[in-house]
Amino acid sequence: MEVDQVKKERQGARVRALSLGLSFLNKVALVCLVLVTGAALLVLSIPEYEKVKKLRADLEIREAEELEVMLEKDRVTRMLKSLKTDPSYLELHARDRLDLYREGESVVRFQRQP
Numbered sequence: 001m002e003v004d005q006v007k008k009e010r011q012g013a014r015v016r017a018l019s020l021g022l023s024f025l026n027k028v029a030l031v032c033l034v035l036v037t038g039a040a041l042l043v044l045s046i047p048e049y050e051k052v053k054k055l056r057a058d059l060e061i062r063e064a065e066e067l068e069v070m071l072e073k074d075r076v077t078r079m080l081k082s083l084k085t086d087p088s089y090l091e092l093h094a095r096d097r098l099d100l101y102r103e104g105e106s107v108v109r110f111q112r113q114p
Helices: 001-084 088-096
Strands: none
Touching: 001 088
């Protein structure tokens, strides 16, 4: 009986060793799988990151253009309001645009250089 018992113990030890080996291999395989998946996700996200970066730069340009348009709109709105409500501004604007002047006045024009 002792021989059978020793054989069973050896067989149990082999099974435990095999089990430990397989457990270790499973852990290594899991780590490899996680690393490969992470690398794949990283590689796939690089073009998307570049696209987002380009879109952000484009958005910044568009926002600057929008600000310019809003400022111009503000300027024109103020000018229109002044033309409608302030007679002296209307007169000044009309005289400037139409090159009109009153008797005894001299008009001096300066041209801007580019």
